[in-house]
Amino acid sequence: MTAQSTTHAATTSTRKPECLSMTGYATVRSEHQGWSIRVSVKSVNHRFLDVKLRLPESLEPYEIRLRQAVRDRIHRGHVDIHVSVEPGKAAPVHVNQELLQAYLRAADELRQQTKAKAELDLVSLLRLPGVIGGLALELPDSEEEQEEFGKILETQLREALGKMDEMRRAEGRHLSEELRERTMRIGTLVEQVRGLVETLRPSFARRLDSRLKDLLSGNSIDPARLAQEAALLAERSDISEELDRLRSHLQQFAQLLDSAGELGKKLDFLLQEMQREANTMLSKTPGVESEALAIMGIALEIKAEIEKLREQVQNIE
Numbered sequence: 001m002t003a004q005s006t007t008h009a010a011t012t013s014t015r016k017p018e019c020l021s022m023t024g025y026a027t028v029r030s031e032h033q034g035w036s037i038r039v040s041v042k043s044v045n046h047r048f049l050d051v052k053l054r055l056p057e058s059l060e061p062y063e064i065r066l067r068q069a070v071r072d073r074i075h076r077g078h079v080d081i082h083v084s085v086e087p088g089k090a091a092p093v094h095v096n097q098e099l100l101q102a103y104l105r106a107a108d109e110l111r112q113q114t115k116a117k118a119e120l121d122l123v124s125l126l127r128l129p130g131v132i133g134g135l136a137l138e139l140p141d142s143e144e145e146q147e148e149f150g151k152i153l154e155t156q157l158r159e160a161l162g163k164m165d166e167m168r169r170a171e172g173r174h175l176s177e178e179l180r181e182r183t184m185r186i187g188t189l190v191e192q193v194r195g196l197v198e199t200l201r202p203s204f205a206r207r208l209d210s211r212l213k214d215l216l217s218g219n220s221i222d223p224a225r226l227a228q229e230a231a232l233l234a235e236r237s238d239i240s241e242e243l244d245r246l247r248s249h250l251q252q253f254a255q256l257l258d259s260a261g262e263l264g265k266k267l268d269f270l271l272q273e274m275q276r277e278a279n280t281m282l283s284k285t286p287g288v289e290s291e292a293l294a295i296m297g298i299a300l301e302i303k304a305e306i307e308k309l310r311e312q313v314q315n316i317e
Contacts, residue, residue, distance in 0.1 A: 018169050018172055018173065018176075018260075019172040019173065019175060019176040019179075019257060019263060019316055020165070020168050020169060020172045020263075020316065020317040021167075021168045021169075021171035021172040021174075021175055021315050021316060021317070022043055022044060022045040022046065022076060022077035022078075022168070022264075022315050022316065022317050023043060023044055023045065023167075023168065023171055023315060024041075024042070024043050024164040024165065024167040024168040024171070025040075025041070025042045025043075025164060025167065026040070026041050026160045026161070026162075026163035026164035026166075026167065027039070027040040027041075027160065028040075028156050028157075028159045028160040028163065030152070030156050032149070032152055035085055035086070036085070036086045037083070037084075037085055037152075037153070037156065038082075038083070038084045038085075038086070039081070039082070039083050039153075039156045039157050039159075039160045040081070040082045040084075040160065041079065041080070041081050041082075041157070041160045041161055041164050042079070042080045042164075043074065043077045043078065043079045043080070043164065043168070044077065044078050045077055045078070045314055045315045046076065046077045046078035047076075048076065049071065049074060049075060049076055049077065049079070050077070050078045050079070051067055051070050051071070051079045051081065052078070052079070052080045052081065053066060053067060053081045053083075054080075054081065054082045054083070055081075055082075055083035055084075056083065056084070056085050059083060059085070059153070061146075062149075062150050062153055062154075065150055065153075065154060066081070066083075066153065066154065066157055069154050069157050069158055069161070070157070070161065073158070073161045073165070074161070074317070075262050075317060076262060076264060076265075076317045077317060081157070083153070083157075095126070096130055099128075099130050100125065100128075103125060103128055104120070104125075107120060168317075171315075172316065172317075175312055175315065175316060176257055178312060179253075179257060179267075179309060179312060179313070180254065180257065182305050182308060182309050182312075183250050183253055183254060183309070185305055186246070186250060186274075186302055186305050186306070187247065187250050189298050189301055189302050189305070190243055190246050190247055190250070190302070192298055193239070193243060193281070193295050193298050193299065194240075194243050196291050196294055196295050196298075197238075197239060197240065197243070197295070199291050238284070239280070239281045239284050239285065239295075242277045242278075242280050242281050242284070243281075245273075245277050246274055246277045246278070246302075249270050249273055249274045249277070250274075252270055253267060253270050253271075253274075256270070262317060263316055263317070264313055264314070264315075264316040264317055267313045267316060268310060268313050268314070271306055271309050271310045271313060272310075274302075274306050275303065275306050275307075275310075278299055278302045278303045278306060279303070281295070281299045281302075282296060282299045282300070282303075285299070
């Protein structure tokens with residue numbers, strides 16, 4: 001292996017996996033035997049891979065081949081492909097002489113009947129339906145030429161997909177940065193809640209003491225029993241496990257962003273789990289103490305950040 005190939009292999013193997021957006025667009029043009037062939041590709045987010053291919057009727061035999069080229073490159077998203085063929089500088093143009101003569105005879109008869117003196121315009125004649133022929137691309141006769149043309153179409157499509165991937169990578173890098181910033185924000189909020197949780201046990205005891213005094217109408221309360229009941233109340237309202245799972249999900253989320261492959265569905269699943277933990281935090285944080293209210297406010301912030309993350313993840317392949 002040469003030094004150049006060794007360097008290329010090392011660079012390829014150490015290249016950091018990138019997050020791919022499902023939004024992109026690219027256009028490629030080429031000339032073939034006097035025809036200008038244009039391939040445009042556009043992709044937007046979609047739950048699965050959905051390929052819509054529009055091409056001239058004469059090129060329909062290549063549809064399966066072109067669809068496979070897309071599936072080899074893209075795994076998720078709505079992909080719209082448009083193949084158009086237009087006459088190039090050397091495109092063959094043929095005049096249907098018989099049809100043109102028929103138009104001329106009909107025009108001459110009409111002029112005699114109406115006594116019109118207007119002269120026929122050559123350009124207008126050429127625009128009449130069927131006068132100009134040869135503007136539709138026809139497949140070559142031999143299998144070798146058909147295969148060659150198929151390779152040209154496939155190569156052009158792959159080039160367009162490659163250019164679109166550049167846009168998808170750029171958008172993916174931007175999305176990845178935003179996702180990391182939001183997950184860091186959620187991590188900070190989680191730690192704020194963890195700090196507040198430590199201050200809630202005394203408030204549970206105060207609230208329980210107040211309720212029991214109301215029920216006992218001023219009678220004395222056993223301090224040991226009060227501590228026991230407060231501990232039970234604190235245990236039922238403990239959200240430490242939810243906070244631990246949230247932190248674990250955030251770590252997994254960051255690891256996925258550094259990995260390759262189809263990330264969108266995995267990231268969305270993690271966000272669903274994170275949303276579930278946030279909902280449980282809200283349901284297990286009772287009372288009107290300042291600490292509890294602060295936790296509820298932060299949990300609502302976490303839910304809002306998770307929803308924003310889910311919106312962004314919908315555009316990741």
